[in-house]
Amino acid sequence: MSTGALGKVYEDGEILMRQGEAGDGMFVIQEGQVEIVVDAGGHSTRVRVAGEGEIIGEMAVFENVVHSATVRAMGRVRALTVDRRNFLRQINEDPSIAFRLVQTMSRRVRELSEEVVRLKRQS
Amino acid sequence: MLPWLGAPPLESPEDARLVDGCSVAVLGSGPAGSFFAYFLLEMAAHAGLRLQVDLYEPRDFSKAGAQGCNMCGGIISESLVQNLAAEGVNLPPAVVQRGIDSYVLHMDVGSVRIDTPLHEKRIGAIHRGSGPRDLSTARWESFDLHLQRRALARGARLIAGRVDAVDWSERRPWVRVRDGERKQYDLIAVAVGVNSTILPVFEALNLGYRRPKTTKTVIREYFLGEDVIAATLGTSMHVFLLDIPRLEFAAIIPKGDYVTMCLLGEDVDNALIEDFVGRREVVACMPPGWDAQARSCQCLPQMNIRGADMPLADRLVFVGDCGVTRLYKDGIGGAYRTAKAAARTAVFEGVSAAAFRRGYLPACRRIARDNDVGRIAFFLTRLVQRMRLARRAMYRTVVAEQSKAANARRLSGVLWDMFSGSAPYKDIFSRMLHPALMGALARSAAVSAVHSERPVPVEDKKS
Numbered sequence: 001m002s003t004g005a006l007g008k009v010y011e012d013g014e015i016l017m018r019q020g021e022a023g024d025g026m027f028v029i030q031e032g033q034v035e036i037v038v039d040a041g042g043h044s045t046r047v048r049v050a051g052e053g054e055i056i057g058e059m060a061v062f063e064n065v066v067h068s069a070t071v072r073a074m075g076r077v078r079a080l081t082v083d084r085r086n087f088l089r090q091i092n093e094d095p096s097i098a099f100r101l102v103q104t105m106s107r108r109v110r111e112l113s114e115e116v117v118r119l120k121r122q123s
Numbered sequence: 124m125l126p127w128l129g130a131p132p133l134e135s136p137e138d139a140r141l142v143d144g145c146s147v148a149v150l151g152s153g154p155a156g157s158f159f160a161y162f163l164l165e166m167a168a169h170a171g172l173r174l175q176v177d178l179y180e181p182r183d184f185s186k187a188g189a190q191g192c193n194m195c196g197g198i199i200s201e202s203l204v205q206n207l208a209a210e211g212v213n214l215p216p217a218v219v220q221r222g223i224d225s226y227v228l229h230m231d232v233g234s235v236r237i238d239t240p241l242h243e244k245r246i247g248a249i250h251r252g253s254g255p256r257d258l259s260t261a262r263w264e265s266f267d268l269h270l271q272r273r274a275l276a277r278g279a280r281l282i283a284g285r286v287d288a289v290d291w292s293e294r295r296p297w298v299r300v301r302d303g304e305r306k307q308y309d310l311i312a313v314a315v316g317v318n319s320t321i322l323p324v325f326e327a328l329n330l331g332y333r334r335p336k337t338t339k340t341v342i343r344e345y346f347l348g349e350d351v352i353a354a355t356l357g358t359s360m361h362v363f364l365l366d367i368p369r370l371e372f373a374a375i376i377p378k379g380d381y382v383t384m385c386l387l388g389e390d391v392d393n394a395l396i397e398d399f400v401g402r403r404e405v406v407a408c409m410p411p412g413w414d415a416q417a418r419s420c421q422c423l424p425q426m427n428i429r430g431a432d433m434p435l436a437d438r439l440v441f442v443g444d445c446g447v448t449r450l451y452k453d454g455i456g457g458a459y460r461t462a463k464a465a466a467r468t469a470v471f472e473g474v475s476a477a478a479f480r481r482g483y484l485p486a487c488r489r490i491a492r493d494n495d496v497g498r499i500a501f502f503l504t505r506l507v508q509r510m511r512l513a514r515r516a517m518y519r520t521v522v523a524e525q526s527k528a529a530n531a532r533r534l535s536g537v538l539w540d541m542f543s544g545s546a547p548y549k550d551i552f553s554r555m556l557h558p559a560l561m562g563a564l565a566r567s568a569a570v571s572a573v574h575s576e577r578p579v580p581v582e583d584k585k586s
């Protein structure tokens with residue numbers, strides 16, 4: 001890794017955040033890919049894969065709840081943590097900083113709706 | 124307090140707004156100018172507004188030495204790194220020369236390392252230009268060039284030139300570069316910093332603008348080479364609290380192949396610099412045989428220590444250092460905050476003085492008020508710097524804290540935020556006065572008064 005790589009490096013398979021644990025911030029992927037996995041009813045389901053520039057774990061910033069999924073490095077990953085406290089302080093001063101996050105969330109809602117439709121058609 | 128802080132909003136004679144096809148001049152493409160152009164164009168695109176943005180800049184940031192450099196310590200604060208990442212502006216390793224994950228605080232009573240609570244590199248060390256005068260091949264990209272390219276990629280147009288005249292005709296401002304034609308705009312954003320000769324031109328317009336109060340500082344660059352830096356200064360910023368008259372703050376920041384030395388104080392001059400570079404604590408953190416005279420370059424830039432009066436008028440707004448910025452730390456973060464607030468106002472509220480008073484002034488006020496608290500916090504730091512017993516108490520407390528859980532390291536957290544500029548001074552100050560911290564410091568002071576101590580060098584400089 002070069003001297004100027006910001007954030008923290010996670011090796012293949014390493015966990016960035018674990019389902020059920022309390023979260024204090026979100027991650028922005030700087031390099032590599034992670035998989036988002038949900039454990040339910042004794043099964044592990046990969047929900048999606050996220051790559052460079054993507055924000056993950058944003059729900060922990062707005063809802064004071066535990067992580068709803070596990071995020072695991074697929075290969076070597078570099079990610080930067082954005083603290084909840086820092087981010088909320090900045091939103092208070094400049095709400096437009098949340099614009100990209102809202103865009104990300106709205107894209108995810110759209111993807112989920114499409115997935116629901118697909119599943120309903122299948123069943 | 125600045126005179127405009129309590130001023131009531133004035134009604135502007137016209138409700139000037141940016142509409143499709145309007146043109147905007149941005150004077151200066153340092154961080155404030157490039158952030159302003161970038162966010163203005165981004166927000167305009169969201170609002171479905173087509174603007175023409177001209178970015179005036181005489182420097183060529185791809186050049187080494189003074190021609191391409193905006194003289195600065197080059198620390199991108201933890202809060203700015205995070206805010207930019209959340210905005211989708213991730214700083215790549217091609218620009219960031221070293222990720223910083225810790226501070227080493229050097230005092231005559233000992234040195235102690237303070238790690239970031241998450242053990243993560245969230246502070247970036249960069250060069251504003253391509254590098255010092257003696258640079259042979261640039262291995263990293265200039266930070267200012269990187270931001271400028273982002274603004275140009277959003278659609279801004281670069282005009283390579285120094286603006287030397289600004290005035291109004293038919294209620295629209297115009298600018299002129301040396302030997303050039305006048306060009307009229309719907310809005311001018313001034314982002315020329317405090318080291319520019321054009322500031323008196325704005326004062327002469329009689330709009331109430333008065334340039335910021337500044338102080339002289341010193342920056343030196345030394346070539347050490349990447350491996351030597353890794354083995355000595357490592358990934359830590361080195362901060363010095365030494366009892367040297369007129370010295371407010373000093374730091375040595377490791378970059379890629381160079382290290383940057385920054386001194387802030389009152390009337391910083393050669394005698395003060397020589398006193399500093401000869402100190403045992405400074406020599407000890409540099410490689411063996413280091414020659415303090417063998418510097419790659421040196422400059423004496425001005426630093427904004429009190430914001431400008433009236434950083435706005437109809438169709439005119441001052442962002443970054445030539446307006447209001449954070450005291451001593453995180454000036455680039457201040458440039459980001461003011462540039463964004465001004466851009467937001469221009470797109471969504473208008474460009475009249477009244478609109479800027481409503482939308483922009485509150486952001487300046489927040490920073491200026493926080494700086495007032497910062498002045499008290501720095502006054503306390505100065506006291507510690509002058510009193511050996513206080514330095515010993517502080518040293519003892521920080522050393523003891525390093526074995527505790529992250530949330531119990533109160534003084535380390537305060538010092539981290541104070542030196543890294545990562546939190547508002549108000550927040551730092553209230554944590555400084557926490558009874559548990561006061562108690563710990565009083566106990567350490569009592570122990571220090573009884574036991575004499577020998578200076579302790581920091582153990583692990585590498586990691």
Ligand SMILES: Cc1cc2nc3c(=O)[nH]c(=O)nc-3n(C[C@H](O)[C@H](O)[C@H](O)COP(=O)(O)OP(=O)(O)OC[C@H]3O[C@@H](n4cnc5c(N)ncnc54)[C@H](O)[C@@H]3O)c2cc1C
Pocket residue numbers: 150151152153154155156179180181182193194195196197198199200284285286287314315316317318319320321340341342385386424425426442443444445448452453454455456457458
């Ligand atoms: C010793 C020292 C150390 C510092 N260390 C740090 C640090 O580590 N981290 C940090 O965040 N901040 C630091 N700062 C503060 C930081 O440098 C400033 O806050 C920051 O540069 C402000 O950005 P700006 O864009 O407002 O101004 P500037 O960076 O000064 O940029 C102004 C730009 O305007 C251009 N310009 C000037 N006149 C004209 C004209 N007439 N026409 C067109 N263009 C013009 C200039 O060429 C320049 O590119 C430090 C400051 C000093 C003095």
